[in-house]
Amino acid sequence: MPETKKPDLSNWSCPLPLQDYPAIVMGHGGGGKLSSELVEHLFLPAFRNETLANLGDAAVIGPLSGRIAMSTDTFVVQPLFFPGGNIGDLAVNGTVNDLAMSGARPRYLTAGFVLEEGFQITDLARIVESMAASARAAGVEIVTGDTKVVERGHGDGCYINTAGIGVIPDHVNVGPSLVQPGDAVIVSGTIADHGMAIMSVREGLEFDSTIVSDCAALNELAAIVLEAGGASVHAMRDPTRGGLGATMHEIAHASNVGMVIEESQLPVRPEVQAACELLGLDPLFVANEGKIAVFVAAEAAGRVLEAMRSHPLGSNAAIIGQAVAQHPKMLVAHTRIGANRVIPAQIGEQLPRIC
Amino acid sequence: MKYLTEFRDGELASKLAREIRQIVTRPWNIMEVCGGQTHSIIRNGIDQLLPEGVQMIHGPGCPVCVTPLEVIDRALAIAAQPGVIFCSFGDMLRVPGSAKDLFRVKSEGGDVRIVYSPLDAVNLAIKNPDKEVVFFGVGFETTAPANAMALHIARRQSLHNFSMLISHVLVPPAIEAIMESDENKVQAFLAAGHVCSVMGYWQYPPIAEKYRVPIVVTGFEPLDIMEGLRRVLLQLERGESRVDNAYERVVTHDGNREAQRLLAEVFDVCDRAWRGIGVIPQSGWRLSEAYREFDAEHRFAVSDIHAVESPLCHSGEVLRGALKPNECPAFGKECTPRHPLGATMVSSEGACAAYYNYGRFLSVEELVHA
Amino acid sequence: MGRVNFGGIVKDVCLAYVPEIAVGDYTIVHVGFALSKIDEESAQKTLETFREMGLLDEEFGEPEAVETVKETT
CATH class of the missing domain: 3.40.50.11740 (HypD, alpha/beta domain 2)
Structure with missing residues (x-):
């Protein structure tokens, strides 16, 4: 188990007023004194940057030059704290990664919180501190935000929305519809870690393991990919919900190509594989939060793979398949026993099987 | 995982496939009863390694x-x-x-x-x-x-x-019901290994004898299933109908x-x-x-709730092996995994969903050259 | 109840149906219940049979019709 991040109380100018109420009350979202205390004593000291400190109705940034990428995502993960991270890490890294996958250098984020009445302020502090640490690590600033409180029973403690913008360097041109037959598919490391870390603590299915979420900011690794592959890099995706399988289906549809997966090349941690088998899940369709799937022209694949492996987040990178002109929009796996199978898209969430 | 990984070995699977090809001289229909085995067959593509004419019929062994x-x-x-x-x-x-x-x-x-x-x-x-x-x-x-x-x-x-x-x-009464059916095409059974780990396999010799049908207790990993098939095909080719245990590491007679x-x-x-x-x-x-x-x-006093199944659904014939999923008039039309009429389209192990999802209504060759 | 290790993950499993089981044994587990102790000797024997299978005609066996993805590294 990784150490859980503790709120850094020393950073707070005056934590005392917050302790009048150990839990969120309706007033924390009311725009009055309690609201501003939350901002002043929790958000400002944690996220600390000049733009946020101005506390205007809108954050004023820039000027930025070049194409701007923009993305938003909402986080409702349960449980809020899980092996390897919490909802705060996800909220920052998720939007950073969405921006990075479009080829952008992520710069600024917003953060919107929906808190449930009764939510512990110490838990909120842990989440906010994780967001701040993740933002620092990714080199982005959280420049504006919002907090609303809903009545007890109307939320799962804490929901977070983040939106972000980044700048796409001039020469970069990647997108899900640009993949060509013959492109290699590289995945940056072991798949299904995040989804199985969440499963391991989900009521009714829980098990003991050393599996931790792979939640991480991928902007550095994405920049390395683009530098090594240049114009040969056609698409990048972070295979989150729905896993690598859903991502490859999406790309196959968007680019009108077929995909072939070499099953024996898929990097899966043995304990993750074991957990998947225990619950009857296919790791190909289990979520990741710190992996990139890169679609790159075959001649540049070796170069990109080598560059990815030089970064800690890409040390287990592997070529797992390729795009093909045949069977457009379909995924075919070469199985370990030397047969082929079509991999269908999932309809909803994967369900643990009975046998 | 020990005793699982070893039974997924690609090289040994090729060997078994070669053995099977050498045994088979004519077409055979074999039913795997258990949904877990159906899943494994489809997931690994085991049926593609079988000689032409050897058909796997997916049996009614999925509780869903x-x-x-x-x-x-x-x-x-x-x-x-x-x-x-x-x-x-x-x-x-x-x-x-x-x-x-x-x-x-x-x-x-x-x-x-x-x-x-x-x-x-x-x-x-x-x-x-x-x-x-x-x-x-x-x-x-x-x-x-x-x-x-x-x-x-x-x-x-x-x-x-x-x-x-x-x-x-x-399971045993279901096997008998399948053999009693007029439209039956099944010539041999892979019996469900985990069912037998609980119940043993002493119930099967009378069935094998009565219907002259070979029954082989079979496990779930690719090599287990291929070994079950090899043994069942040996019997079929020799005209035998015995009960055999190809899952000895788990299943005992009792x-x-x-x-x-x-x-x-x-x-x-x-x-x-x-x-x-x-x-x-x-x-x-x-x-x-x-x-x-x-x-x-x-x-909860729900015994009075009764239901009528869709007349369009032929899942019963599919489960008995009398109809292939793609031969059902509703297949892929009124009935899809998204809007299933019968449970064989719902379960990921269901024969109809398997056909639909894995493109088994076309061979992979057809898909590749489509 | 007992603790069963599934290749690196551990779950509480009911062992009531396998009273003979000892620490270090392998077992088949279904929905939280150990149903059968794995006979390791038999497992090894089965694998050995597979390995020895067709040793004689190996050299003359038909070529494998197995495709693999072309590695581009």
Whole structure:
């Protein structure tokens, strides 16, 4: 188990007023004194940057030059704290990664919180501190935000929305519809870690393991990919919900190509594989939060793979398949026993099987 | 994982495939009874390694597929009641009843939870004494010992807020029903290894003899299934019809005596309806007199709920091996995994969903050159 | 109840049906219940049979019709 991040109380100018109420009350979202205390004593000291400190109705940034990428995502993960991270890490890294996958250098984020009445302020502090640490690590600033409180029973403690913008360097041109037959598919490391870390603590299915979420900011690794592959890099995706399988289906549809997966090349941690088998899940369709799937022209694949492996987040990178002109929009796996199978898209969430 | 990984070896699979090709001189139809084996066959592409003419027919061994529509409707009715925590294995949630599925009941406010084991449901009952906790007890002889133990514990602890909606089915009567059918095409069976780990395989020699049909107890990994096929094909080619055990590391002749003892205490054999097939005599288990108080069907008075299956659905013929999924007029039209008419389209192990999802209505060659 | 290690993950499993089981044994588990102790000797024997299978005609066996993805590294 990784150490859980503790709120850094020393950073707070005056934590005392917050302790009048150990839990969120309706007033924390009311725009009055309690609201501003939350901002002043929790958000400002944690996220600390000049733009946020101005506390205007809108954050004023820039000027930025070049194409701007923009993305938003909402986080409702349960449980809020899980092996390897919490909802705060996800909220920052998720939007950073969405921006990075479009080829952008992520710069600024917003953060919107929906808190449930009764939510512990110490838990909120842990989440906010994780967001701040993740933002620092990714080199982005959280420049504006919002907090609303809903009545007890109307939320799962804490929901977070983040939106972000980044700048796409001039020469970069990647997108899900640009993949060509013959492109290699590289995945940056072991798949299904995040989804199985969440499963391991989900009521009714829980098990003991050393599996931790792979939640991480991928902007550095994405920049390395683009530098090594240049114009040969056609698409990048972070295979989150729905896993690598859903991502490859999406790309196959968007680019009108077929995909072939070499099953024996898929990097899966043995304990993750074991957990998947225990619950009857296919790791190909289990979520990741710190992996990139890169679609790159075959001649540049070796170069990109080598560059990815030089970064800690890409040390287990592997070529797992390729795009093909045949069977457009379909995924075919070469199985370990030397047969082929079509991999269908999932309809909803994967369900643990009975046998 | 030890004793799993070794049985997935690609090289040994090629060897077995070569052996099988050398044995086979003509077409054969073989049924794997168990849904877990169906999954493994499709997942690994085992059928593609078989010689032309050797057909795998996917049998009625998936609890999701054979649980009758009216039992699903009863489950939905119970799960919708206030004060009830309805617990189920995950894949039962998407099985359509007459009007909706458990997901829908959950979205409408029902407290429906996925659990890994019936013991998790017992624990929920202990933790929530003010709630009625109901477990959806479906499955074959493999799942029954778990349900029996959960009930045994509930009874010992006088857990009055725990009950089970039971729809247990048995493999040997189903095999007989398939062999009795006029349209039967099945010439040999792979018997379900895990069912036999509980029940043993002493029930099968009379069936093999009566119907002159080879039966081989078979495991679930690719090599296990290929070895089961190799042995069954050897018998077919030689004109033999014996019971053979190709899963010796797990299955013994007598099975698990401890489990059988509790099963006999908790359950009585009864006639049971199979979805799409109809009633098969003496093919199921119901709660014995001593455990009747834990029967959710009576506790929630849902026995009056009856249902009529869609006339468009031919899942019964599919389950018996009389019809291939793509030969059904509704296949891929009125009936898809998204809008399934019958349970064989719902379950990921269901024969129809497998055909639809894995493109088995076209061969991979056809797909590749399409 | 007992603790069963599934290739690196551990779950509480009911061992009531396998009273003969000892620490270090392998078992088949279904929905939280150990149903059967794995006979390791038999497992090894089966694998050995597979390995020895067709040793004689190996050299003359038909070529494998197995495709693999072309590695581009």
